[in-house]
Amino acid sequence: MPPTCAVCDSPTAFTMHFGGRCCKACAAFFRRTVALSLKYECASNQCCEINFGMRLVCRSCRLQKCFHAGMKADLVRSKRENFSAKGRKHSDGSSNDRQESSTSVSPNLRDDDDWQCPMLNEASTNYMPQFEASPDASSRQSSFDAVYNTPTTSYAIPPPPPSQATPIPQPIYDSSFDLLNHYVSLETSLSSRRRIMYTNTEMDSILECHSNLECPYLPSDLRPHDYRTFRGMLRHDFVILFDYCTGFPQFNSFNSNEKNVFYRFIVAVDFIVSSAFYSSRLGTSMDKMIFPNGEFLCMSPMPMTGEEANARSFFDSDDDFSKYRALMPMHTRIWEESIVPFSRLQTSFQEYVLIKALTVWHITYYKMSECGREKCRVQRDLIISCLSRVCTYDDVQKRVGELLMSMTYIMESVQKLTSSYVLLTFFDVLKCDSMLHEMLTFKY
Template identity: 25%
Template sequence: MNVEQSEEHLSSEWNNDYERTCLVCEAPSNGYHFNAPSCSACAAFFRRTVTLNRHFECSHDNACKINYVMRVICRACRYKKCIEAGMDRRAVQPRRDSILGRRKIKYNPLLKHIDSSSPNLQNQVTTYQNEDNSFVFIDSNTEVPRIYATRSNSLSSASSTSSSLNCEALHAQTRFPQLQENAFSQTAATSPDGFHYNHQKQILSPFAFSSKPILADTILEKLVSEEIKANDRRKILYCDCFLDELLSEKTLGLPYVFENLRPLKFTHIRKEIRTMILISFEWLRSWDYFSFLPINDKKVLLRKYVLYQNILDPAYLTTKMGYPDKFVMTNGMYVSMSDESNTGWEDEPEISSETKTMIYKPLMKRIITQIIEPMRELDLKQEEYCVLKALVVWKDVVLWVSATTKTLLNKETEALFASLNNFYVKQGFDDNTIARRMGGLILLLSNVFSVGMECIEDHQKIEFFNLWELDKLLIKLLKVR
């Protein structure tokens, strides 16, 4: 055999020895990892499993298909195949970021669901520690609260996944009984009315709406409570109020009296717009489900609520305190709407009287004719106004949010109408009156949407032509999606 033949023979032997396919998932292999030809994904999985000393259990017959094109792979069978492919646990370097290592969990994946308020929960949990202090075992007969996410049938092949965070929290409560009540009450509070959530990701679970509907008895009470809080904030921010008035028993009412009203200065409005946005944000954060929404859905809700609150709040205040001569803003300032008075429309250093009149007077007149006058015809009660504010936001954002959030908002809308109907019944209204008032509110929605679009257009013109300097955050919130 000559030199060239010898080199070709060695080269062919090398190519035959080198596996170009991962022996675990059949993906293209980029070399040997832990003494076996594998892809980087399987190598990373094997490294995590060994360094974290994880143990998985297959819910089938330990014969699940392992292939890189699958979205969900059984971890127990994948680890088993890693070992069969020749991966060596001893080739994995130990973790350097911890001396003791983390606790891992080995548990029966088929969990029973009970209500989180079940008594003696602590006594039902049995924990054991093995010699290396690396596992927490949960008795397979233990019933755990329903705060754990429901599992989909479509993900059954991934049933070997360990819920380490949830079980560690359960173990911590067993070790520290004094923390149990607070920990479970906080977790339960994050899933109001029995809805399921993925607590770690702070995102609505796909199974959030399989449980009982939102309670209509409490939703109006919550809206009224938040309106009272918003009025208290306005009293502190925008007018002089006595401590007795501020600290007295709270009832639904207006934040101002006639003596608190003062002529409008557009410069003050621009400086105080952030506090108005903050009040809107606090209202949204009080909603039980807001913290679980995807970030894009939160943005849409904040944009819409800031827009409609700054239309509806002045409209309602004007209905009760200013009509027909004054248009009252949410900060207690007003402009004159009569031809005989120029109050609030004077020249200012940052904006001329002509610019004010050109931009804002047509918008205010439209609010009066399309929103304020229908409110007066209905003799809108403040409870109805609270429902209207929520309803106009829920109905407008459903076109722009995720399917899960849309389902939630539709349930909220149903609960709003049911709660409003209960309020009407308590007021002693007959069926015809209830139908007329509900119909009036629904018809009012289209007017509010129309005025909202004009408001957005006007503020885009102000920014584009640089007519006067608006708050940058307000401009971002009022941009067309």
């Protein structure tokens, strides 16, 4: 069992802070409270529940639990020190003021390594402005969509003048979990749109479960794949992925060319990773390749490639034979090189969501301008830190390493998929949609 925080029962209290065992979020709350001489009053009876899953907590009782956990105020420095990053400079050329905590965080760390300091408005807010804390408590979302809607049970008494502002209640989790919730929301919305488009499910049922829909299909929703009618991605497939793409952090800050590159890679990465995840969830006994549109291709036994002796005799026409021989090797390569190894990882939904987003940021990095690369690098670092936090395995580093290594064969499959589609459209094997043709002819 992982060590639990003595304040909020979070299973992430891996070290001591200010003399007591607690999570980094509670340590940051204690440090800020002591450093700024904040005082709180409990609106209840001084015995409020403090739990990491709650949306709002009583800060007075939380502070008391910090003291009961053995945390000492005299171990907190009340004066902030300025640390200048050595060696590597941040893109804006300036260094941030940091408050030194009792943890062994080096003062030379770059700003994008701030994930080690977990409070939302003290960490990565320079890179994730859309995740900044809002003064309106009702507009914030809790980590992992906590179901608690309890009103706040405390209020802050401001310190002596000149400070007159009431401190904003802080979420008990840090920006990494807010980032996870953001990508989870994008993915569940994508699944809902696919369920609407490719199944006969009633709208009432979709609306009831759209916020936690991990996979868009049930086994009964799947349809057999027919290579004869296959045209690649159609216009509605691009529409489905449009909102998913534009929801990525900092997408709107890219220039026009970078947005085009980003969207095109999302289309390819989604085809590979979504097929792998859907196949691991629905391809019982690893014998079905599930396409993003809900079609399946039986892989046990493996379909012939079309290169076998007398393969032509199984087809009614030369056109059918040519199309099959062009398409099937592409599908079998994706199955063998990406879907099978990815399914062996048995990824959770959260891991799948983050790996998919991380692959997009990593593969687009090399096609971006210097400014765009900096944004990709920051987002990659945030997702990797988030992966290490949501991992439930005993050996976190090994698990994260396995997930990161999966990007290698995913990106190889993306490149092969793109090359195959270019050839298929060039030789007019597929009667593809005009938008697919436009995407394949785009010059980076």
